Amino acid sequence: MALIKMFLKLLVLPLIAAVTLIQWVGIFLTQFSTVIFNMLAGLMFLIAVAGWMFGIATGAETLQMLTVAFVVFIIPHIAEWLIIRIAAINYGLREFIKS
Secondary structure (H helix, E strand, O other), X not given: OHHHHHHHHHHHHHHHHHHHHHHHXXXXXXXXXXXXXXXXXXXXXXXXXXXXXXXXXXXXHHHHHHHHHHHHHHHHHHHHHHHHHHHHHHHHHHHHHHO
């Protein structure tokens, strides 16, 4: 049994390296895109509110633009949630190696 566990630990080592690389790339891309997506969502929000206040857009069009702005705003948060899950997998694999 100990031999099988040692063999599995050796198989998990490249998987840990791959998951760590995916985690680091995901963190970089998420932090970079968060700035862009937040600026875009803020601009869309301001345009929607200004269009509604000046009577250029109707209430339904304003709600559609606000919905799109919210979706653009929430995308980086979903990516952060996924990165947290990847980090949990990485932690679990590292604990398996330590055991």
